[in-house]
Amino acid sequence: MNQLNGLYAIWLREVKVYFREYSRLIGSILTPLLWLLILGKGIGASIDENESFAGVPYEQFIFPGILTMTVLFQSVFYGLYIVWDRKIDFLKEVLAAPLNRSTVFLGKCLGGVTDSMIQVTIIIVLGFFIFPDLEYTLQSLMLVYLYLFLLAVIMTSLGLIIGSRMDSPEGFSLITSLVVFPMYFLSGALFLKKNLIDEAPLIYWITAINPASYAVDAIRYTLIPEDIFLEYGLSRDLAVLIGFCVFLLALGTQSFKTMKL
Amino acid sequence: MGVITTKGLTKKFGELTAVDNLDLDIKEGEIFGLLGPNGAGKTTIISMLATLLDPTSGTATVANQDILKKPSKVREHIGIVFQDPSSDDILTGRENLYLHGLMYGVPRSIIPQRIDDAFDLIQLTGREDDLVKTYSGGMRRRLELARGLLHHPEVLFLDEPTLGLDPQTRKRIWEHIEKIVKERKVTIILTTHYMEEADRLCDRLAIIDNGKIVALDTPNALKAQVGGDTVQMEVSEPEKAAKELEKLDCVSRCEARENRLDIAVKDVAQNLPKVFAAAGEISNFSVRNTTLDDVFMHYTGYDIRDEGAEGAAKHMQRVVGIKK
Numbered sequence: 318m319n320q321l322n323g324l325y326a327i328w329l330r331e332v333k334v335y336f337r338e339y340s341r342l343i344g345s346i347l348t349p350l351l352w353l354l355i356l357g358k359g360i361g362a363s364i365d366e367n368e369s370f371a372g373v374p375y376e377q378f379i380f381p382g383i384l385t386m387t388v389l390f391q392s393v394f395y396g397l398y399i400v401w402d403r404k405i406d407f408l409k410e411v412l413a414a415p416l417n418r419s420t421v422f423l424g425k426c427l428g429g430v431t432d433s434m435i436q437v438t439i440i441i442v443l444g445f446f447i448f449p450d451l452e453y454t455l456q457s458l459m460l461v462y463l464y465l466f467l468l469a470v471i472m473t474s475l476g477l478i479i480g481s482r483m484d485s486p487e488g489f490s491l492i493t494s495l496v497v498f499p500m501y502f503l504s505g506a507l508f509l510k511k512n513l514i515d516e517a518p519l520i521y522w523i524t525a526i527n528p529a530s531y532a533v534d535a536i537r538y539t540l541i542p543e544d545i546f547l548e549y550g551l552s553r554d555l556a557v558l559i560g561f562c563v564f565l566l567a568l569g570t571q572s573f574k575t576m577k578l
Numbered sequence: 579m580g581v582i583t584t585k586g587l588t589k590k591f592g593e594l595t596a597v598d599n600l601d602l603d604i605k606e607g608e609i610f611g612l613l614g615p616n617g618a619g620k621t622t623i624i625s626m627l628a629t630l631l632d633p634t635s636g637t638a639t640v641a642n643q644d645i646l647k648k649p650s651k652v653r654e655h656i657g658i659v660f661q662d663p664s665s666d667d668i669l670t671g672r673e674n675l676y677l678h679g680l681m682y683g684v685p686r687s688i689i690p691q692r693i694d695d696a697f698d699l700i701q702l703t704g705r706e707d708d709l710v711k712t713y714s715g716g717m718r719r720r721l722e723l724a725r726g727l728l729h730h731p732e733v734l735f736l737d738e739p740t741l742g743l744d745p746q747t748r749k750r751i752w753e754h755i756e757k758i759v760k761e762r763k764v765t766i767i768l769t770t771h772y773m774e775e776a777d778r779l780c781d782r783l784a785i786i787d788n789g790k791i792v793a794l795d796t797p798n799a800l801k802a803q804v805g806g807d808t809v810q811m812e813v814s815e816p817e818k819a820a821k822e823l824e825k826l827d828c829v830s831r832c833e834a835r836e837n838r839l840d841i842a843v844k845d846v847a848q849n850l851p852k853v854f855a856a857a858g859e860i861s862n863f864s865v866r867n868t869t870l871d872d873v874f875m876h877y878t879g880y881d882i883r884d885e886g887a888e889g890a891a892k893h894m895q896r897v898v899g900i901k902k
Contacts, residue, residue, distance in 0.1 A: 326677045409664050415650045
């Protein structure tokens with residue numbers, strides 16, 4: 318019971334702080350819109366969408382990728398707050414409490430996942446108005462949230478693991494950028510991965526070990542149910558993402574247990 | 579057995595021994611002071627007792643729980659006010675205390691009452707719902723003091739509770755600490771490098787230097803050991819004067835630094851002429867009560883305010899003689 322209250326306290330703090338920092342909210346809505354409206358339109362105007370994407374406009378095709386991107390970046394950079402907590406000594410207050418380190422990790426993780434889910438909800442709502450052709454049903458939305466949630470858990474854990482080892486915010490940003498940009502570009506957010514099989518088989522195989530690929534695949538097929546967009550299949554996507562989740566939650570708990578002040 | 583007992587507690591950081599084979603026995607309900615210069619190992623001792631840092635060797639019990647075997651039990655019974663501010667300044671005072679209560683297992687239904695009591699104790703009623711970043715440094719300290727007590731710990735650690743605060747605010751914090759001791763049954767371990775603070779608040783104190791206890795007693799007993807009042811004078815020939823002064827029966831201690839002599843004299847009123855006669859040519863002089871500063875200098879050979887080990891070593895050589 319105490320651990321549960323502690324978990325709630327850690328989560329509550331993250332959510333309160335999140336709503337008090339408007340800049341975080343506004344900043345993270347702007348970037349996806351830039352990708353959709355400028356990059357999406359620009360590239361869309363330069364390619365033959367009928368041939369490559371079964372007539373689906375390019376900006377609509379990348380919308381699921383942009384949802385994934387939002388979760389990818391938002392979640393992993395959330396790990397920065399643990400570095401700040403250490404700097405302002407709030408981390409000491411938390412670690413001195415009679416809570417298990419796994420509770421602290423889980424509370425932080427859920428806080429980050431909540432932030433990401435709020436963020437991505439705004440993009441989903443915007444998407445409803447910008448792209449009327451997307452498949453927005455109760456069932457499709459539930460599926461989209463499920464996959465985004467799993468990805469958020471994976472990426473928040475990753476961010477926290479990196480954050481638990483770093484002293485400086487600059488170092489953290491550098492390391493996470495090295496991880497998250499390749500993950501984003503290799504997720505197929507902006508292209509169809511299966512076209513790579515003949516053109517660049519090596520890159521194709523790298524995309525296959527990237528958890529973000531599976532989120533993009535599932536969300537794209539759910540929101541735009543065209544057979545051409547089917548790559549791994551929803552159940553395989555789910556299995557892979559759950560696998561990554563379990564692995565990173567375990568690793569994260571371990572990294573918090575051995576974390577120094 | 580005391581509420582805190584340490585046995586051979588040692589912490590090494592690489593080559594540096596921060597805490598060296600510490601044996602302490604702190605009784606229930608006392609304010610125990612750890613007095614020493616910056617870097618003496620005070621914070622390291624507290625971190626180990628609070629289970630935030632594992633000792634290299636040795637162990638300790640806090641509130642009858644072993645810090646190595648039952649760290650989470652220890653944490654349930656202690657409160658800590660850290661040296662640096664550790665409250666979240668984007669949250670309000672009330673929110674900070676509420677989250678603390680949840681994390682320390684205070685039942686949710688009684689947290690609001692505890693928070694009201696806490697703000698009453700530190701006299702911050704009316705500022706509960708302001709963001710902590712609008713608090714002054716002293717207010718923030720008081721808030722953290724109240725936070726450390728919110729879960730009614732048996733032991734409260736205060737790490738340099740008045741560091742960097744102005745004299746009025748410092749006095750106010752002392753009053754709060756005295757009030758806490760009077761109203762709550764709590765043992766307080768306090769680290770400080772302010773002599774007045776240790777003198778005013780502590781029932782007993784340990785003078786720590788280089789990770790070791792060099793003296794441990796009540797402030798009055800420590801001062802009595804140094805003996806009498808302190809006569810401070812500037813003389814033209816300190817070495818020679820010190821030698822002469824040491825021969826006097828009424829002088830229990832004579833320390834020289836530069837041209838200044840610190841002389842502990844018994845029954846000053848009667849013996850002052852003798853002291854003057856022995857000192858030779860005097861350019862300046864004053865008499866004052868012995869303070870913990872003198873005690874500290876007596877045991878470590880240097881002034882607590884001196885920065886750096888080089889200065890300390892220099893003064894050490896200049897201590898002419900200590901009569902036991």
